[in-house]
Amino acid sequence: MNEKQMAGEKAAEFIEDGMILGLGTGSTVYYMLQELGKRVQGGLNIHGVSTSKATTNLAKSLNIPLCSINDIDGIDLTIDGADEVDGELNGIKGGGGALLYEKVVASMSSKVIWIVDSAKRVDSLGRFPLPVEVLPFGSRYLFRIFEKEGLQPAFRKKGEALFITDSGHTIIDLKVPRMEDPQKTASWLDGLTGVIEHGLFLNMADLLIVGEPEGPTVVH
Numbered sequence: 292m293n294e295k296q297m298a299g300e301k302a303a304e305f306i307e308d309g310m311i312l313g314l315g316t317g318s319t320v321y322y323m324l325q326e327l328g329k330r331v332q333g334g335l336n337i338h339g340v341s342t343s344k345a346t347t348n349l350a351k352s353l354n355i356p357l358c359s360i361n362d363i364d365g366i367d368l369t370i371d372g373a374d375e376v377d378g379e380l381n382g383i384k385g386g387g388g389a390l391l392y393e394k395v396v397a398s399m400s401s402k403v404i405w406i407v408d409s410a411k412r413v414d415s416l417g418r419f420p421l422p423v424e425v426l427p428f429g430s431r432y433l434f435r436i437f438e439k440e441g442l443q444p445a446f447r448k449k450g451e452a453l454f455i456t457d458s459g460h461t462i463i464d465l466k467v468p469r470m471e472d473p474q475k476t477a478s479w480l481d482g483l484t485g486v487i488e489h490g491l492f493l494n495m496a497d498l499l500i501v502g503e504p505e506g507p508t509v510v511h
């Protein structure tokens with residue numbers, strides 16, 4: 292079994308009957324959803340809140356019941372992937388472009404579990420390009436600010452065209468190697484007009500499940 296599958300299936304063990312579940316996005320979440328689909332088939336009663344069109348489509352194909360985020364007051368548990376995670380369970384997310392909805396869902400959740408393969412664990416954040424979701428209007432101006440800061444910005448592309456998120460924004464990926472103070476970087480990005488959201492997820496995960504050659508490890 293590959294490491295992503297291991298982590299995804301282990302996370303499904305944390306799902307209980309009656310829960311409102313945040314459903315993350317990505318290839319690791321894919322395995323959790325497969326497992327969840329089987330349990331729903333077996334009678335488990337949950338409702339999922341999706342973080343992307345891709346997850347909505349997959350959940351529907353597995354007959355996982357979904358509800359609208361605006362019809363609920365909170366989410367019991369969210370299970371999502373991550374692009375890299377440090378020892379304090381801070382992470383970079385958004386490799387799949389779903390960071391905005393993922394952060395909204397995570398912030399409404401009583402508990403957040405991240406599921407990753409072992410290659411995603413890092414000593415300090417910054418190896419993975421940091422996604423910044425921006426308003427297309429004025430995005431060139433932001434691009435130049437990032438350039439001046441030496442962050443080697445790159446507009447994310449899908450083929451020849453710009454990548455457009457589910458909420459209609461573009462993404463600029465930044466290189467912030469050996470990020471010494473992720474909170475400082477996050478606050479700076481939060482303060483830039485036109486930045487909708489960024490992929491620094493700090494103090495948001497409660498539990499990390501890592502697929503490893505010997506089996507899944509649960510990290511608190």
Ligand code: 5RP
Nearest residue numbers: 317318319372385386387389
């Ligand atoms: C999508 C994400 C994903 O959770 C992240 O990119 C990890 O994906 P994968 O499990 O496919 O490696 O943040 O926006």
